[in-house]
Amino acid sequence: MTQIQLTDTQSIILSTACGRDDGMVFPITAKLKGGAVGNVCKSLLKHALLEEVAATDLNTVWRHDEDRGSITLRATPLAYSTLGITDDPAPASSTQIMAETLRRRIGTKQDTLIAMLRAPEGATIAEIVAATGWLTHYADVRIMPM
Numbered sequence: 001m002t003q004i005q006l007t008d009t010q011s012i013i014l015s016t017a018c019g020r021d022d023g024m025v026f027p028i029t030a031k032l033k034g035g036a037v038g039n040v041c042k043s044l045l046k047h048a049l050l051e052e053v054a055a056t057d058l059n060t061v062w063r064h065d066e067d068r069g070s071i072t073l074r075a076t077p078l079a080y081s082t083l084g085i086t087d088d089p090a091p092a093s094s095t096q097i098m099a100e101t102l103r104r105r106i107g108t109k110q111d112t113l114i115a116m117l118r119a120p121e122g123a124t125i126a127e128i129v130a131a132t133g134w135l136t137h138y139a140d141v142r143i144m145p146m
Contacts, residue, residue, distance in 0.1 A: 004047050004082050009040050011083075014049060017075040018085050025050060025073040026060035041073055049079040109134070118145055 006014065009030060017025045028037055041062065044050040055061045055072035062072045080086065109132045116123035116131060122144040128134065 004049070006082070007040075009036070010044060013037075013040055014044060014075060014079050015083055017050075017073075018080050018083055023075040023079075024060060025075070026062065044079075045073070047078075049076055049082060050074065051076050117143060120145065 009032065012030045013025060013028065016029055017023055025041065030037075032040070041050060045052070050073045052062065052071045053074050054068065055070035057072075058070065060072045061070045065071050112131050113128060116128060125143070128143075
């Protein structure tokens with residue numbers, strides 16, 4: 001089975017959809033400019049990670065089809081397996097799929113931030129600022145893992 005390499009933006013959109021009970025892509029929460037949403041969604045459709053379904057909410061319309069009416073996008077079972085999301089309690093292969101699919105550089109500020117946010121106690125912005133050297137805006141806020 002060929003592994004699908006996802007960009008950060010594709011991963012964000014796909015994981016957000018897979019995190020929703022209905023698996024719907026819209027509304028998009030990622031801040032993307034211009035036609036970026038369309039380009040990302042077209043790529044995910046091409047890889048069969050998204051599928052077109054009838055839209056029931058006009059705020060979630062992807063496109064209009066003459067025959068089918070309003071269309072929106074939903075994550076496919078392949079999307080869940082690509083991200084390593086299953087109903088089984090942490091099968092061994094999901095870790096391997098995640099590692100191969102969503103590669104990130106080790107030792108970067110992003111890696112440090114992800115590790116801090118995955119900690120059971122979460123991390124304060126002050127702790128994140130100290131670890132990454134980023135500027136602080138809300139130093140007394142604690143961000144808890146999901």
